[in-house]
Amino acid sequence: AQSVAQPEDQVNVAEGNPLTVKCTYSVSGNPYLFWYVQYPNRGLQFLLKYITGDNLVKGSYGFEAEFNKSQTSFHLKKPSALVSDSALYFCAVRASMDSNYQLIWGAGTKLIIKP
Amino acid sequence: ETGVTQSPTHLIKTRGQQVTLRCSSQSGHNTVSWYQQALGQGPQFIFQYYREEENGRGNFPPRFSGLQFPNYSSELNVNALELDDSALYLCASSLSHSSYNEQFFGPGTRLTVL
DSSP: OOEEEOOOSEEEEETTSOEEEOOEEEOSSSEEEEEEEEOTTSOEEEEEEEOSSOSEEEOGGGOEEEEETTTTEEEEEESSOOGGGOEEEEEEEEETTOTTOOOEEOOOEEEEEEO | OOOOEEEOSEEEEOTTOOEEEEEEOOTTOOEEEEEEEOTTSOOEEEEEEETTEEEEEOSOOTTEEEEEOTTSOEEEEEOSOOGGGOEEEEEEEESSSOTTOOOEEOOOEEEEEO
C-alpha cells in the first residue's frame, strides 16, 4: 500500500537558521513527490515537486528538497528560515503507474520559526 | 488568471441530509480532484474528474459522488450525511490528468454535520 510519513508533528527553528522538514514514502514503482504549504485560513499552495532527473529540486520561496531513492525520502529544506515560513507543510506522493491518480498525503508538519 | 473557487465557505447540515459542494477550476485546467481534510490530518483523496468523467477514486463509499461540467467546474455530492463527514472539503484543479502535474487548491468548504 502507498503511504507517506512525516515523522515530526512540529519543527521549531530560530530565524536565520537552516530548516529541514522530513518526509518518507512507500509506493510501488517510481514516485512523483510533492510538497505543499498551508497557511492559516488559506488554501494549500504548491511548493515543489520531483518527477525525474536531478535529485535536488528547487521550488518557491527559497525552498528545496532532496530525493533519496535508497532511503525513500524527500526532505524539505531551506538554508535560512524566515518567520513568515511558519505554516503547516504537507508531503504527498503519487505512484507514476497508478491508474487511479491517487495522491497520498502525509499528516503534515507544523513549522514554527521563532524571531 | 482566475484561481480555484469553492462555494459555500461554510455549511451546517444534520445527519441523514444531502449536501452539494461546488468548485470552479482555474482557467485552462481540465482536471478537478476532491479531497476531505479532517482536523489535524492530511487531505484524503475522494475522486478525480477529467473531461467530465471520473477517472480515479479513493476509499470513499458510493454516497460520495461527483460531476464535472463542460466548463470543467465540478460538484461534490454527499448523501445520507454522517457525523464523521464533518471536515474541510478541498477542490483542486490541474492542467491535465497526468500524475506529475501539480494541483492548485481552492480555499475549501467547511462542512459541519450535527
